[in-house]
Amino acid sequence: xxxxxxxxxxxxxxxxxxxxxxxxxxxxxxxxxxxxxxxxxxxxxxxxxxxxxxxxxxxxxxxxxxxxxxxxxxxxxxxxxxxxxxxxxxxxxxxxxxxxxxxxxxxxxxxxxxxxxxxxxxxxxxxxxxxxxxxxxxxxxxxxxxxxxxxxxxxxxxxxxxxxxxxxxxxxxxxxxxxxxxxxxxxxxxxxxxxxxxxxxxxxxxxxxxxxxxxxxxxxxxxxxxxxxxxxxxxxxxxxxxxxxxxxxxxxxxxxxxxxxxxxxxxxxxxxxxxxxxxxxxxxxxxxxxxxxx
Numbered sequence: 001x002x003x004x005x006x007x008x009x010x011x012x013x014x015x016x017x018x019x020x021x022x023x024x025x026x027x028x029x030x031x032x033x034x035x036x037x038x039x040x041x042x043x044x045x046x047x048x049x050x051x052x053x054x055x056x057x058x059x060x061x062x063x064x065x066x067x068x069x070x071x072x073x074x075x076x077x078x079x080x081x082x083x084x085x086x087x088x089x090x091x092x093x094x095x096x097x098x099x100x101x102x103x104x105x106x107x108x109x110x111x112x113x114x115x116x117x118x119x120x121x122x123x124x125x126x127x128x129x130x131x132x133x134x135x136x137x138x139x140x141x142x143x144x145x146x147x148x149x150x151x152x153x154x155x156x157x158x159x160x161x162x163x164x165x166x167x168x169x170x171x172x173x174x175x176x177x178x179x180x181x182x183x184x185x186x187x188x189x190x191x192x193x194x195x196x197x198x199x200x201x202x203x204x205x206x207x208x209x210x211x212x213x214x215x216x217x218x219x220x221x222x223x224x225x226x227x228x229x230x231x232x233x234x235x236x237x238x239x240x241x242x243x244x245x246x247x248x249x250x251x252x253x254x255x256x257x258x259x260x261x262x263x264x265x266x267x268x269x270x271x272x273x274x275x276x277x278x279x280x281x282x283x284x285x286x287x288x289x290x291x292x293x294x
Contacts, residue, residue: 003018004016004018004035004039004040004045005018005032006039012037012195013037014034014035014037014199015035015037015038015039015040016032016033016034016035016203018032018033019032019033019048019049019052032203032206032207033048033203033219033274034199034200034203034223035274044274048274051274051275051276051277054277055215055276055277055280058277058280058281059212059214059215059280062284065288066214066251066284066287069251069252069287069288069291070249070250070251070252072291072294073250073251073252073291074250076088076294090117090118092253092255093117093138093141094110094113094114094117094118095110095255096137096141096253096255097113097117097134097137097138097141098110098113098114098134098258099255099256099257099258100137100235100236100239100255100256101113101130101133101134101137101236102258103235103256103258103261103264104235104236106130106133106134107126107127107130108123108126108130108131108134109123112126113134116131116134116135117134117135117138129168132166132167132168133164133165133168133236136163136164136165136166136167136168137164137236139163140160140163140164140236140237140240141240143159143160143163144160144240144241144243144244144247145247147244148244148247148248151204151205151208152201152204152220152241152244152245153201154194154197154198154201157197157229157237157241158173158174158175159173160237160240160241161173161174161230161233161237164233164236164237165232165233169231169232171230171231174230175190175193175194175197175229175230176190176193176228176229176230176231177190178190178231180228180231182228185226185228185269185272187226187227187228188227188228193227193229196227196229197227197229200220200223200224200227203223204216204220213245213246213248213249213251214246214251214280214283214284214287215276215280216245216249217242217243217245217246217283218242218271218276218279218280218283219271219276219279220241220242220245221238221239221241221242221271221279222267222268222271222272222276222279223271224238224241225238225268225271226271226272239256242254242283251287252287252290252291252294254283254286254287254290255286255290256286257286260286263282264282266278267279267281267282
């Protein structure tokens, strides 16, 4: 069953789609999806209900594999020596930083990134901005990982951005104050960012224990990128938050690979239209591939 719920915030109405789904013989749970200011049409409600059911079916079908990936990841950590865990995480950080930066246009190669983050060797003839942002991303990663016992807040999001953009841009740690255009996407107006972020965080708090972690992470990521709260750094901060949700739920880090960015952008584009199934499938496939590689 699907219905629309209105919530009044600061004298303005916002619409949420509520989906009731069966989780047991006699148990039901309600999952909310934030829709925005405009109420959905009856046709849009039908499409969203169909997607809800398709997502539920996909997650049920792959639940055993997801649990196996989670269990193997936890077993690896538990059984590895301290030195092995350190070396493994160091390699993850290098790969994560390389891919997330390349997606955003960094000129650093994997070798450049490895020498910089592991040996402290600055690559020659590469932009200072790219070098600084790679160093900052490693710091932002540890900030994200060290905060897993807490929840996502506006201050946490701004702090991640402040660390990522420190000594790079003057607006480090601040939401944008003007309109931007990202390809074919026109994000919300700057004066609506705080409201939209607060709505996203409210949705996250309400659904954190209700949704499957993969669905929670994928949906949060798509909405965050659609809001596009910063002038620059949205993708990297968004992918840190995405992994915050996965790591908090004992899943391994998922690295969005630069070589697969076209599929990633397609999933984000679908998410702009409220269809999160593609991002869920994409994250699952990346998680599965990384598990096999390990």
